[in-house]
Amino acid sequence: MTPDALIPSHPAPPSLRLPHPLALTRAGLSGFPSPAQDYEGRTLDLNERLVKRPSASFFMTVTGDSMETLGIQDGDLLLIDRSIDPRPGHILVALVEGEITVKRYQLIDKRPYLCSANPDYPPIPVEDLGCQVWGVVRSVIHDYPV
Known part of the structure; x- marks a missing residue:
């Protein structure tokens, strides 16, 4: 996979709270929840939820099919954190011989x-290659x- 666009994360993203109703489901019951549940006042800010370290984070749009079975498809937006030390099993963005790629880090x-x-x-x-983990x-x- 190669990047279509690299988008830096804002160092201090503004808060953008969107409605986040509490979804209550229980096995064995049927019917519909009360319409009032949609207005309980819960909100969710995706910056707070997804961006743990804004100064070390950036976004990237990917192209290609090399990671589809892991849920990364052509056109998806990735949130990358530069402050995490790579470990086997992590999905990395790396520069390999001048080409940016998205791959899983494994020991073989x-x-x-x-x-x-x-x-x-x-x-x-x-x-064996010039590789720089981003x-x-x-x-x-x-x-x-x-």
Whole structure:
């Protein structure tokens, strides 16, 4: 996957609280919740929820199909955090030989690799290439066509 656009996070994003009704569901019951629940006054600010370290975070739009089985699709917006130390299993944004890529960090035979979630793309050995990690993917924002 390569970036379509890199968008820096605002160092101190303004608060934007949107309605966030409490959804109550219980197994075994049918019917509809009270319409008054939609007006309980709960709100959610996505900056507070998703951006843990604004000064170390940025957004990136991705293209490609190499990470689709992990829920990262063409056109998705990623929230990347540069302050997280990469560990095996993390999805990283890295610069590999001049190309920005999104891959899962894995150890194979005790050697570090950047691996695609698509079998059409072979693992990239980190040790043998010029690789600079830009950050760890914290969130994926996916729009559904409506």
